[in-house]
Amino acid sequence: MSSEPYQRQESDGSSHGLIQTPYLNINPHYLQSTEEYILPEDASPIRSRAQMMFSMIGTATVFGAALGGIESIRYSGLQLLKGKSERMQTTSAVLKNGGRIAQKCGSIALLYCACSIICEKCRGGEDDEINTLVGGAAAGALYSLPGVLNVKKHSQISEDVETLGVIRRSIRRLPPVGRFFFGTGVGLAVGGLLCLYKTQASDYVRQITRKS
Amino acid sequence: MDYTRDPCPWRILDDCGGAFGLGFIGGGLFSMVGGARNAPKGITNRLMGGLANARIKAPRTAGSFGVWGFTFSLCDCSLVALRRKEDPWNSIMSGAGTGFILAIRQGMAPALGSAAIGGVLLALIEGVGIALNRFQAEMYKPQPPQFEDTSSLPTAGVPLQSFQ
Numbered sequence: 001m002s003s004e005p006y007q008r009q010e011s012d013g014s015s016h017g018l019i020q021t022p023y024l025n026i027n028p029h030y031l032q033s034t035e036e037y038i039l040p041e042d043a044s045p046i047r048s049r050a051q052m053m054f055s056m057i058g059t060a061t062v063f064g065a066a067l068g069g070i071e072s073i074r075y076s077g078l079q080l081l082k083g084k085s086e087r088m089q090t091t092s093a094v095l096k097n098g099g100r101i102a103q104k105c106g107s108i109a110l111l112y113c114a115c116s117i118i119c120e121k122c123r124g125g126e127d128d129e130i131n132t133l134v135g136g137a138a139a140g141a142l143y144s145l146p147g148v149l150n151v152k153k154h155s156q157i158s159e160d161v162e163t164l165g166v167i168r169r170s171i172r173r174l175p176p177v178g179r180f181f182f183g184t185g186v187g188l189a190v191g192g193l194l195c196l197y198k199t200q201a202s203d204y205v206r207q208i209t210r211k212s
Numbered sequence: 213m214d215y216t217r218d219p220c221p222w223r224i225l226d227d228c229g230g231a232f233g234l235g236f237i238g239g240g241l242f243s244m245v246g247g248a249r250n251a252p253k254g255i256t257n258r259l260m261g262g263l264a265n266a267r268i269k270a271p272r273t274a275g276s277f278g279v280w281g282f283t284f285s286l287c288d289c290s291l292v293a294l295r296r297k298e299d300p301w302n303s304i305m306s307g308a309g310t311g312f313i314l315a316i317r318q319g320m321a322p323a324l325g326s327a328a329i330g331g332v333l334l335a336l337i338e339g340v341g342i343a344l345n346r347f348q349a350e351m352y353k354p355q356p357p358q359f360e361d362t363s364s365l366p367t368a369g370v371p372l373q374s375f376q
Contacts, residue, residue, distance in 0.1 A: 058229030
């Protein structure tokens with residue numbers, strides 16, 4: 001048994017794509033069945049939801065800030081300005097609008113993380129797609145809840161409804177229960193997209209979204 | 213050493229999210245207390261007022277915290293990439309840079325003042341961290357064995373008085 005590595009090396013040369021070192025008396029091929037990395041205590045090979053929470057919130061916040069900043073470049077009237085006033089107005093618009101959208105996105109991401117972690121703990125420590133779906137739906141429902149409850153007090157149809165886009169106008173014309181179901185449905189859909197990314201994403205998508 | 217942190221470009225998102233979550237929870241609690249104090253009498257009114265104030269103000273506080281963490285981590289990672297080392301000076305300088313960047317729209321003098329405040333604050337934090345670290349290292353240092361002081365003991369054999 002002990003002379004087998006040498007025999008194997010003689011018979012088929014440097015096979016298996018492994019480094020054969022003369023200092024080892026055994027073939028490293030036999031060591032492959034054990035675990036590859038040594039993990040520090042209470043660490044799992046995949047990062048848990050609680051560990052991924054902060055980077056998810058940060059990604060959502062930065063994404064929302066970029067979205068709002070790009071959206072605010074097409075403010076009407078900016079093209080008429082020149083020089084310093086144009087610069088100041090554009091900077092103010094980008095910062096204000098970017099902050100507004102970033103707050104919304106970050107709050108929704110925080111609600112999603114909290115709901116999915118609570119769901120995971122309630123179901124007993126197993127992490128799968130149901131957590132993502134339930135977390136998304138609960139976050140959408142929670143975020144749209146104040147608009148449902150306050151709609152009787154503050155439901156004056158605003159005067160600037162003509163300047164809104166088609167999607168926002170149609171959302172504002174929904175009844176309160178419709179808004180609630182709209183929020184829940186959007187949350188469920190985004191959760192479903194996240195599930196699809198986690199389970200079904202092709203190698204190319206994984207490659208370009210990888211953390212290097 | 214913290215092995216659960218991301219490598220540097222991704223650490224920016226991580227820090228931004230951490231600061232956002234901190235501001236959301238802390239600002240939510242704080243503004244809930246404020247809203248309950250300003251609400252009209254009655255337990256239901258106070259509860260609803262606290263919740264409404266928290267819902268309005270918590271994302272704003274969280275946004276300011278988040279942009280602070282984002283800019284701080286941005287400065288930190290840029291300094292790490294430029295200086296090719298990680299030491300307490302990095303965080304002090306990025307604290308000053310964060311104060312400068314966040315206040316630059318109000319003019320040069322407030323920006324410099326804010327930079328000084330940020331640098332001093334981060335220097336205090338880093339100094340306390342280093343002092344705590346050194347204190348803990350002192351506690352766990354192996355100490356040389358201390359023998360009993362033998363000079364005061366009477367020596368065996370002839371007593372000292374006999375020589376006088």
